[in-house]
Amino acid sequence: MELSSEDSLRLNVMLANSVAVRIDEGSNVVYCLSESGTEARVQLNPNCRPDQYIRRVRELLSSSVLGSPGGYPVFLKRWTRMGQASGGRLGDLLMLGEPEAVIAVSGASSLTDDLARRAWWAMPNSDNARRMLRRKPVVEGEMGKVLAEFLLEFLPFEQEPRDIIESVILVLQPGLISQEQRMEIWERGRQKNVFTVGFLHAQPDELPDQKAARPDFEQYRERLEDLIARDNKLAVLLHKTMSGAGQTFMDTCIKVLKKPANQDVVVSFLGAVEGYFSDIRLSAYHFEDVVSIIAQADQALNGTSSDMPITTELQDLIGTCPELAPEIRSMIILAHVGEPIIRPIFAHTDSVGSVMRRKIEPVSKPLLAEFENLRSV
Numbered sequence: 001m002e003l004s005s006e007d008s009l010r011l012n013v014m015l016a017n018s019v020a021v022r023i024d025e026g027s028n029v030v031y032c033l034s035e036s037g038t039e040a041r042v043q044l045n046p047n048c049r050p051d052q053y054i055r056r057v058r059e060l061l062s063s064s065v066l067g068s069p070g071g072y073p074v075f076l077k078r079w080t081r082m083g084q085a086s087g088g089r090l091g092d093l094l095m096l097g098e099p100e101a102v103i104a105v106s107g108a109s110s111l112t113d114d115l116a117r118r119a120w121w122a123m124p125n126s127d128n129a130r131r132m133l134r135r136k137p138v139v140e141g142e143m144g145k146v147l148a149e150f151l152l153e154f155l156p157f158e159q160e161p162r163d164i165i166e167s168v169i170l171v172l173q174p175g176l177i178s179q180e181q182r183m184e185i186w187e188r189g190r191q192k193n194v195f196t197v198g199f200l201h202a203q204p205d206e207l208p209d210q211k212a213a214r215p216d217f218e219q220y221r222e223r224l225e226d227l228i229a230r231d232n233k234l235a236v237l238l239h240k241t242m243s244g245a246g247q248t249f250m251d252t253c254i255k256v257l258k259k260p261a262n263q264d265v266v267v268s269f270l271g272a273v274e275g276y277f278s279d280i281r282l283s284a285y286h287f288e289d290v291v292s293i294i295a296q297a298d299q300a301l302n303g304t305s306s307d308m309p310i311t312t313e314l315q316d317l318i319g320t321c322p323e324l325a326p327e328i329r330s331m332i333i334l335a336h337v338g339e340p341i342i343r344p345i346f347a348h349t350d351s352v353g354s355v356m357r358r359k360i361e362p363v364s365k366p367l368l369a370e371f372e373n374l375r376s377v
Helices: 005-015 050-066 074-081 099-106 113-122 126-132 142-157 161-171 179-188 194-202 217-228 233-242 244-258 263-280 290-302 312-320 322-335 353-359 361-375
Strands: 020-024 029-033 039-043
Touching: 005 029, 005 039, 005 050, 020 050, 020 113, 029 113, 099 113, 099 126, 113 126, 113 142, 126 142, 126 161, 142 161, 142 179, 161 179, 161 194, 161 263, 179 194, 194 244, 194 263, 217 233, 217 312, 233 244, 233 263, 233 312, 233 322, 244 263, 244 361, 263 322, 290 312, 290 322, 290 361, 312 322, 322 361, 353 361
Parallel strands: none
Antiparallel strands: 020 029, 029 039
16 A cells, blocks of 8 residues: 555655654654755554554655665664764765664764754653764764753763763863863762863863872972973873872873773773773783783883883983982883773672772772872972
8 A cells, every 4th residue: 555645745855855853653744854944744654563663664664765664774773873884975864754764964074063063852761872973073063062052952861871971071071061061061970070081181281179199299290291201101101190280180190090880980980091001001911900010110111021111201200319219110000900800800790889999999999099109209
C-alpha cells in the first residue's frame, strides 16, 4: 500500500524547499526546515498501521534524496558515531528523517556551522551537542554558543560522570561562556568534584582561585629560565609547577584525589594528570602499577633505568638545580601515570564512594605524596 495521495503530494512539495526533516512518530507529523530557518509541518493521514506508514514515509524521503528507498544504512551506526561520515552529501542525510543519520552528521569530521544548525534542529540533545562542539568550525561559528548554553542548562540532569566531564571540557573552550558561568561550574565542583576534573582537562593553567607561587620560586627562577631558553622541557614544567598556576593545579589535584566519587572520575583524573606532565615522559611504556613507576623513576635519576633512559635535559636540570631532585623525581613519576595503573583494581570491583577510595589507596596514597612534594617546600 502506498502513501495517501494527499500526504505524498504535500511531502514532495515540502522536500523541494527544505534542508532538514524531522519525524514525530508519536503524533504522525513530519516537520521540515527551510533554508531561511522557517518550519513547516505535514500532518500524516495513515491508511495502515502507523509504524508501517512511517516506514513508507522514510522510503519516500530516501527515494527523493538518495534515489533509493533503502534509507540510511543503520548497520553503519558504530562507524558513523565515531565521526567517520564525510563527503559532500552530509546535508542529504538530514533530509531522511532518520535519527542515526543525524547522529552521523553531528559527529562528522567535516561538519560545518550551517550543518550543525540543521542537525541541531533535527535532533537537539546533549549527545549531539557534545559531538558538534568537538569541531572547531562549530565552536567558532554561531552554533557554538547555542550548544554550550544547552549543555550548561542540562548539566544538572546529566547522570553519567564521563558526560559531565566532557560537557565541562567542551563549554570551557574559549569564547563560548561568560566568566560568571565559568565560575558557577567551578562552584559546583566544591560539592561534586566531577566538575573540577573537567577544569583539569580544559584549563589546567588557568584554574580559578589561583594560589601563590612556591616560596622558593624566585630562588630558582633565573636558573630555570636559563634552561628554558635552551628548550629544556623538564625545566619548563618544573618552572610551571612552582608558579602560582602550577601550585593551583597541584592543590586541585590533591582535593580531587582525596575524595573521588566513582571510577569514571578516577580514570578521567589520571588522564588529566598524564596530559599535564606528558611532555617529560621518559618512556612510551604504560606501566600497570605505581610501584613500578617509582622504581623506574629512581633508577632513571641514577642513570640505571632500562625503561626510563636518562636524557641530556634531565642531566642538565639535575646539575643546575640539584636541591630540587625530589621535585624532579615527583614530576617523572606523575608523567607516567594513567588509566593502566588503576585498571587492575577496577577490573575486580565496581565499588563507588568510600569503599572505592579504600580500594584505590595503593594508587592514590603514593600519588598524593608526589603532589604534596611539588606543592610544599
